[in-house]
Amino acid sequence: MARQNFIGLVVSQGKMQKTVKVRVQTKTYDKQVHKEVLRRKDYLVHDEGSLCKEGDIVRIEAIPKISARKYFAIAEVKVNKGQQFALYEKxxxxxxxxxxxxxxxxxxxxRKELESTITQIQDLRKLDQLHASFGNNKDVDRDFLLNEIETIKKKYNIKSWPSSEPVLRLEISEESKDLSLIENRHAHIQTILQKLMSEEYTPQREQILSQLSKANSNDLKRHTIKNILRKYVLDPKNKCPVTF
Known part of the structure; x- marks a missing residue:
């Protein structure tokens, strides 16, 4: 007698040892509605090698009962989609x-750059203090002070102190530049919008509207135009068309 076979989809794996949950979809005739309907049923299936993954399409075959709910085993892996999903996840x-x-x-x-900058600031502050001590206090060890001063000058290649050349360069990040630009535009947004809505800036206004709106500018209401212009102006990537 042929064993019962089904084709199903592995919907759960890894929650029980050597066991997967397979969902089988079959067509049955429903006498109440007088037509074929889809039925879904989940089976606990024995997977001896723990090879199946969620998403695999498998053929399951009836076997002698292993437990109260497990009486099917994996007979064949038809499509190993689950293995591909596992690879993508990895x-x-x-x-x-x-x-x-x-x-x-x-x-x-x-953080290393910041620590280096802090160290430079501390050294330059110390250099200031050493110069002040060297000029004002005659009781200190002048040779020691000179040695300390020369060490710091040599470290940062300083020829004279106070130096007329920049010794410490503090770079401002692009994010900080964008933030300051946005804050400046926020502070003057009403002035910018008033100018953009005026006749003087009609070419600039039409150009912005053509970029951000597919509708004809003549069909747009005044408050809609203002909102589009506000969105454009507050974006730091865009150049502000209004000069102050």
């Missing part, structure tokens, strides 16, 4: 881990 996790490592590396590099 690659995604590796990509996320790599991105996190890069971000951590960038953070540590920035």
């Amino acid at each position: 690659l995604a996790k590796e990509k996320v881990t790599k991105e996190q490592d890069e971000k951590i590396g960038q953070f540590l590099e920035k």
